[in-house]
Amino acid sequence: MHRVLSWLLAALIAVATPAFAADLDPLVRALGTGTYADTEKALAKLAETGDTAAVPVIEALQTGDLHVRKADGAVVVARKAGNGVALTDPLTGAALGEADRSAVEKIKINNSLRRSISAALGALTLMSPNPQTRRQAADAVFKSRDVNALEALDTALAKETDEGVRRAMFQARAAVVLNSSAPDADKIAAVETLKARGDRDALALLNAAANSGGAEVKAVAERAIASVEQRLALWGAAQNLWYGLSLGSVLLLAAIGLAVTFGVMGVINMAHGEMVMIGAYATFLVQEVFRTFAPGLFDLSILVALPVAFLASGAVGVAIERSVIRWLYGRPLETLLATWGLSLALQQAVRSIFGPTNREVGAPSWMSGAFELGGLTITYGRLWIVVFAFLVFAALLVALRKTAFGLNIRAVTQNRSMASAMGIRTARVDALTFGLGSGIAGLAGVALSQIDNVSPNLGQGYIIDSFMVVVFGGVGNLWGTLVGALALGSVNKFLEPYAGAVLGKILVLIFIILFIQRRPRGLFALKGRAVEA
Amino acid sequence: MLTRFLLMGLDKKAGVLLAVLAVLAVAVPVMALAAPPDSPWHLSTHTVALLGKYLCFALLAVALDLVWGYVGILSLGHAAFFALGGYAMGMYLMRQIGPRGVYGHPVLPDFMVFLNWQELPWYWHGFDQFWFAALMVVAVPGVLAFAFGWFAFRSRVTGVYLSIITQALTFALMLAFFRNDMGFGGNNGLTDFKTILGFDIQAPETRVGLFVATVVALAAGYTLASCVVASKLGKVLVAVRDAESRVRFLGYETERYKLFAWTLSACMAGVAGALYVPQVGIINPSEFSAASSIEAVIWVAVGGRGTLAGAVLGAVLVNFGKSYFTAALPELWLFALGGLFVLVTLFLPKGLLGLAAQVKGRWPSGRAMAAKPAGQKGI
Amino acid sequence: MSAEDTLLYLDGVSVSFDGFRALNSLSLIIEPGEMRAIIGPNGAGKTTMMDVITGKTRPDTGTILFEGGTDLTALREAGIANLGIGRKFQRPTVFEMHTVWDNLELALKAPRRPLKTLTYSATRDDRARIEEILDITGLSPKRDRQAGSLSHGEKQWLEIGMLLAQDPKLLLVDEPVAGMTDAETEQTARLLKDIAGKHSVIVVEHDMAFVRELGVKVTVLHEGSVLAEGSLDAVSANQQVVDVYLGR
């Protein structure tokens, strides 16, 4: 609502501008007459109008594009074009044709003028009716810490009504004050303001203040620094936690399918990564279809890709189970080798069909961008993946616990012959279970296509990690997989700042190797004879 | 004592294999050096190096078969030991370059100069001596395997779990060796070797010398492995493979037996790697990849696990096939390799030698204690 | 009686699996040279008791002493076996890929460390002992057969033979005559009686005729603890035993 209003306002102003332009014209013309001092006077008058239409003129003056046309003394913007220069009206931006370079003369500026310009610009934009512009202006002042802007800031502050912009202006003012020779009392107030802001920029300013100000300011600044640093560390930890959660959810997605095939069925599927890859390529294909036939609906492509990827990977999974794996039940090491062979063949197949290079998978608009949460930056893409991972996990849990199919799966995996004696078609259940695990891998592929390169090697990067997650969490225990994924994700991200990404990963691997030796059956181990059998 | 040990170990298959190796050790030098270049009998340096490479792989396969075929430990990380041996040799060869590098630094290898290193890292010292490097070729993989096995076997990690952590081990090493600040040349590894023991590494005579050394190493490794598996210790190993906990109840500390075989196997793999590097002229972190380890497993599976001769046969055949395919039909190689994995596990659980024996109708023969195809467990 | 004079001393041994108590404060004493028969319904904890003695399962609480002083709960399987405790499993487990002869050679009393086995070669005595055991177990004609190809009964005999080859001080024999003919059962009983005296034996068996044939003290296990102890006739007369086990 608010937004809409401000847009409307901006539009109104745009329509109203020409009426002002007439009044501004003589002031603009005055810029081009005479000495630096004259220009400075004209500039001051221009700024006094408080009319934002003057902003482009002053900006042109700042960049050195403002010229006087020798023929009629009109002030124009001249930019290089071809051999000559292209002229435009500084106020309206209307094209005034081309001219020879010698036909115009640049309005020169000196240092004093330069300062006035930025003060004028700051004042004008700070007064802009558009709150966004005002805010940007305040932020610009915060960065430049230009003492000349102080007056303009105070004027603007007196009129400002928008809470957010007001805060930004206050902070800008504090930054300027600290940079000025203001009395200590003012500086201390400024330190407090910056402390409340509490980000890295504020920290830099506070550090500067602590090194330059009087003893009292110094003490206050140092306290403020400590408090800001603590706050930053806290947010840093929170950010790491979020990254960890985000990586953990990716690991979870990649590992859930494995938790079904390896954890529940005991089939060690080295081609699991390729199931993920197939899911990613399915996403690519679906998006291609959307791009060609319904570009307007592109935002929906991911949603369509989900079932497609599930079915594609699931079907490949069922085919693999029926043709290879079913002959190898009870021979885990052979299964490992055969499925590794399949993974090689699948990679090569995809390479032959789609080429060895990365394919472009786009993000729908609702998955791009980011938002701030306190000191955290959270991208929508990552957020959706976290949500999605938990949804898939919950859905699988329900499917295994609450549905007849889930009951059949558990019956068959626990006692095959008994289950078959009770009339369960074990072969069918095997195939469907494997299909389910593979299908979930396909879903993971849809999610990973958003954050990783879609190439034939996509799956290879995840296979070892997924196995680590499942083994670490405890085979045959979905909750273990969840905990394992999140724990490994966070540990990885917390190690990264200290050890670097690669070394962090190595440390995690070593940790898992040692962990498995301590607890060969994982975090949440099953016990009893069933395990030994 | 030793002769009895040897006699016990060498059966008919071993005799055939050693005879073939002896013929190679004589014929290849003659064909490469004495036959005139235009004669059909002439072997190019390239071919000699290729044959040498196959035999290095054969030694790796023998090492792998010792633990997989006889102890039931499916290692998906043997390439790590192979590569470590290779790196040890590579470091020696780097130091041999001396001031002949591109940057002409008297001590530092080129990549260190390039990375602005000021002095040699401590672990590069000693590698200018051949004897030291040769010791490290065996010791580094051996110590790593011992430490890893000590933890793993003592905590009774077995089966696929063990396989997966061996893979994690080699994966971690690969990541580590990719890092520039590890001091092993990062991504590019070690290469541009000039001389070995003072001989020009490109010279045909040196190539032939390296080939003969490989033949000798393979023969020695094979003999050692056959003697081990023929001894009572070998019988214990097979018993561990088939029913480990039963063996414990007989009073054998199975962990020690596994550790013995595992460490011995890693040392052999290290030697294979060390001979491989001067013949191919490079060692880089991709040797640590999971794929190289698993490929070695398939050589053994193709030849027939639990038969040392099968491991040799499989390594040579598959690598010959690989050379052929990657030259003639590169697109198809991965399909062929993938298909091989599937076909062998489904239809040839005992490998080619098993098939041959079955055809002859006298399986199992002699000392060929192929594993039960099904993963049955004792007790 | 003090623990010092006993060969095997179990006191208050409990084991539970996921809350299920397989052994419940079990106490049992075996004297040197004694043979003891253990009977009890399925799931009474007989096999679990052997698991606990041989180190396969760790007890939650309780004391297990061997020869009066050695704490078995602190040792692993191989260490316990090397003290002189041999075991025959309920489900016969032999090394299927090895020949009958090799199975016996592996079991034969000899140094167990890797370097010793690497250089081991059978002495004349060793061979004679293996021949002798082959004779006792009737496996002489099949000495070069792979153990995997033996019948169930033959595997039982081979396991008994392996036990003999180990020459342990204490033999734990779990259901030795399951799958044997009546004649073989009798032969087994005779064999065990021969062994007892020099060695101590614990036999678990459901076959009452066989237990009667042994004619030794019987312990009845039920729900993980001792229900009754005494001669077979005495325990057969015990009403509780009849109720939980013998009674129909």
Ligand SMILES: Nc1ncnc2c1ncn2[C@@H]1O[C@H](COP(=O)(O)OP(=O)(O)OP(=O)(O)O)[C@@H](O)[C@H]1O
């Ligand atoms: N590792 C284990 N995990 C779970 N339960 C176990 C385990 N070992 C034994 N049990 C349980 O303990 C109980 C006792 O088992 P045990 O094998 O000792 O009985 P048993 O007396 O030998 O029976 P049987 O006469 O049938 O051989 C059984 O209910 C069994 O299910």
Ligand SMILES: [Mg+2]
């Ligand atoms: Mg029992």
